[in-house]
Amino acid sequence: MNRAAALTATALAAAAAVLTIVPAQAAGSVHLTKIYYNSPGSDTRSNASLNAEYVVITNTTGAAVNLKGWVLVDASNHKYTFASFSLAKGKSVTIHTGHGTNTATNRYWGSGNYIWNNDKDKATLKRASGAVQDTCAYNNAKAAWVNC
Incomplete structure (x- = not known):
């Protein structure tokens, strides 16, 4: 193999590697x-106070994602299961602990009790298949929220 052919083969291999990586990242x-x-x-369990406790889920894919059957669960195994719901590309949905009317941007767990512990807990988002999609944990009683 001559030097020009070797350089061409190397350049093609490098280009193929980039093409393979970029779509996955995008x-x-x-x-x-x-x-x-x-x-x-104070933790009064009023609906307004319960709804001030929430989790935000964001779709950074290039298409809407059907979340039907997906589950949000805490470390104590309190579960929120998505009914028929599609999260639009580039959008977020907020899952509030209390009661309310579901919309495209806000969903309601329907709980009369707090879900997320004030000191430490772990949120797990699972696909309908049961596969873990993402997790986020915190361990800070002095804070009120955590970015995942």
């Missing part, structure tokens, strides 16, 4: 982006 993901675990004020 694909994005559906992931946890924030947990607001210590709602303001």
Whole structure:
């Protein structure tokens, strides 16, 4: 093999590697982006206080993602299961602990009790298949929220 052919082969291999990596990075993901675990004020279990406790999930893919059957769970195994719901590309949805009317940007767990511990906990987002999509943990009683 002459030197020109060897350089061409090397350049093609490098180009193929870049083409393989770039689409995977550009694909994005559906992931946890924030947990607001210590709602303001005293823990009165009022619906307003319960709804000030929430988790934000963001879709950074290039297409809408059907979250039907996906589950959000805490370390104590409290589960929120998505009913029929599509998260648009580049959008976020907030899962509030209390009750409310579901919209494209806000969903409601429907719990009368707090889900997220004020000192430490772990959120896990699972696909309908049960495969773990993302996790986010915190261990800080002095804060009220964590970016994932």
